[in-house]
Amino acid sequence: MAETVHPPFVTYASMLSLLALCPHFVILLWYTMVHEDGSVAQSWDLLKKNGLHGLINIWPRPTAIAWKILFCYGAFEAALQLLLPGQTVQGPVSPTGNRPVYKANGVAAYVVTIATYIGLWWFGIFNPAIVYDHLGDIFSALIYGSFIFCVLLYIKGHVAPSSSDSGSCGNLIIDFYWGMELYPRIGKNFDIKVFTNCRFGMMSWAVLAVTYCIKQYELNGRVSDSMLVNTTLMLVYVTKFFWWEAGYWNTMDIAHDRAGFYICWGCLVWVPSVYTSPGMYLVNHPVELGTQLAIYILVAGVICIYINYDCDRQRQEFRRTNGKCSVWGKAPSKIVASYTTSSGETKTSLLLTSGWWGLARHFHYVPEILSSFFWTVPALFHNFLPYFYVIFLTILLFDRAKRDDDRCRSKYGKYWKLYCERVRYRVIPGFY
Numbered sequence: 001m002a003e004t005v006h007p008p009f010v011t012y013a014s015m016l017s018l019l020a021l022c023p024h025f026v027i028l029l030w031y032t033m034v035h036e037d038g039s040v041a042q043s044w045d046l047l048k049k050n051g052l053h054g055l056i057n058i059w060p061r062p063t064a065i066a067w068k069i070l071f072c073y074g075a076f077e078a079a080l081q082l083l084l085p086g087q088t089v090q091g092p093v094s095p096t097g098n099r100p101v102y103k104a105n106g107v108a109a110y111v112v113t114i115a116t117y118i119g120l121w122w123f124g125i126f127n128p129a130i131v132y133d134h135l136g137d138i139f140s141a142l143i144y145g146s147f148i149f150c151v152l153l154y155i156k157g158h159v160a161p162s163s164s165d166s167g168s169c170g171n172l173i174i175d176f177y178w179g180m181e182l183y184p185r186i187g188k189n190f191d192i193k194v195f196t197n198c199r200f201g202m203m204s205w206a207v208l209a210v211t212y213c214i215k216q217y218e219l220n221g222r223v224s225d226s227m228l229v230n231t232t233l234m235l236v237y238v239t240k241f242f243w244w245e246a247g248y249w250n251t252m253d254i255a256h257d258r259a260g261f262y263i264c265w266g267c268l269v270w271v272p273s274v275y276t277s278p279g280m281y282l283v284n285h286p287v288e289l290g291t292q293l294a295i296y297i298l299v300a301g302v303i304c305i306y307i308n309y310d311c312d313r314q315r316q317e318f319r320r321t322n323g324k325c326s327v328w329g330k331a332p333s334k335i336v337a338s339y340t341t342s343s344g345e346t347k348t349s350l351l352l353t354s355g356w357w358g359l360a361r362h363f364h365y366v367p368e369i370l371s372s373f374f375w376t377v378p379a380l381f382h383n384f385l386p387y388f389y390v391i392f393l394t395i396l397l398f399d400r401a402k403r404d405d406d407r408c409r410s411k412y413g414k415y416w417k418l419y420c421e422r423v424r425y426r427v428i429p430g431f432y
């Protein structure tokens with residue numbers, strides 16, 4: 001039996017229910033936002049009246065235009081990933097001792113994508129409002145297409161793994177859900193997780209934020225201040241992401257989670273649909289906040305995004321310089337932790353115990369959750385649904401904190417215990 005972090009029953013039940021429910025949820029969320037005024041009660045009534053048939057009836061078919069939009073977008077992003085110049089950077093040492101090499105051209109890809117998208121609209125070549133009008137068919141196509149993509153990843157993991165950081169745990173469901181390969185590639189240079197997570201998933205967040213803004217403008221001839229705050233904060237967040245993209249390649253998503261349904265389907269479908277949903281709601285709910293309130297929310301959101309960025313930057317700078325950096329104006333306090341790789345080699349890592357990382361374990365999740373609250377709150381409190389992402393993110397990060405804590409405890413043993421004694425506070429008291 002494969003080893004699991006949670007009890008096996010919980011693990012299998014949660015994997016199977018997520019596999020079965022997430023696609024339906026994406027469609028229901030889109031339908032409620034766009035056709036039911038964002039009201040869960042209205043959608044619930046519809047389902048109560050029509051049952052399963054109601055759900056089948058609202059499922060949009062993946063149309064030719066949806067496939068065309070997705071193909072053009074995916075091919076454009078893949079071409080930018082391969083062709084744009086960028087510095088060569090190394091990822092962290094993997095459990096089997098490999099060190100992946102990347103081309104850091106994320107900022108260039110981001111600037112080219114947004115400039116091209118706005119340019120297409122400005123010069124009347126392609127109207128982003130079309131994307132909003134076909135959002136249901138696009139999500140439907142993404143759901144099916146990404147599922148097939150994950151099956152192909154699973155097969156590739158069995159027949160043509162890209163590196164020794166791969167393998168089966170002996171259970172088909174876990175292999176499919178959590179993935180087979182840590183660093184799958186096509187050829188030597190095309191990194192599949194950089195494509196799914198960064199260039200398709202995170203990029204779609206910015207592209208859709210712009211789309212919602214333009215759609216509201218096309219509908220009303222103006223953009224409300226709530227939409228402006230939401231779009232600006234989401235764009236600041238995604239800009240921060242691409243600015244720090246090489247750092248992202250050191251985080252759990254890339255360095256620890258294998259390429260399977262959880263991370264790849266999540267980035268290909270869940271990010272464009274659920275992460276962007278507060279903007280999707282605002283398109284036909286143009287709340288006017290007034291300049292003063294809008295500025296307060298904007299400033300609070302930017303501060304949270306900055307703190308989250310600074311937490312990640314601090315850890316990465318600390319690791320990059322081998323602890324020879326300054327943290328909040330002082331030499332960092334640290335633990336030198338040794339661990340054994342799966343090939344039996346002994347290595348050392350540094351654990352930072354000052355700065356943001358000395359305040360509490362996983363402190364960086366607090367500003368992450370608050371940022372999402374600030375780009376949602378312009379929708380005010382007429383409906384609960386725009387806040388779904390904030391709630392989902394909180395649950396995701398609680399679970400992630402537990403998974404990470406368990407992983408670090410088994411990796412570093414007594415050094416992690418020492419770390420927990422030095423940094424006593426947790427962002428989720430009593431949870432892990």
Ligand SMILES: NC(=O)c1ccc[n+]([C@@H]2O[C@H](COP(=O)([O-])OP(=O)(O)OC[C@H]3O[C@@H](n4cnc5c(N)ncnc54)[C@H](OP(=O)(O)O)[C@@H]3O)[C@@H](O)[C@H]2O)c1
Pocket residue numbers: 092250251252253308309312315349350351352353357364365368393396400404408411
């Ligand atoms: N919006 C979203 O959906 C979402 C989801 C997840 C994360 N995020 C964001 O992505 C960013 C990265 O988060 P993450 O969850 O991937 O975690 P992370 O920043 O990669 O941090 C966890 C890793 O850092 C290392 N570490 C732990 N404690 C340390 C310490 N005291 N000093 C130095 N290294 C330490 C450990 O890796 P080693 O094995 O290298 O020691 C641990 O696995 C955060 O800003 C987070 O908010 C966003």
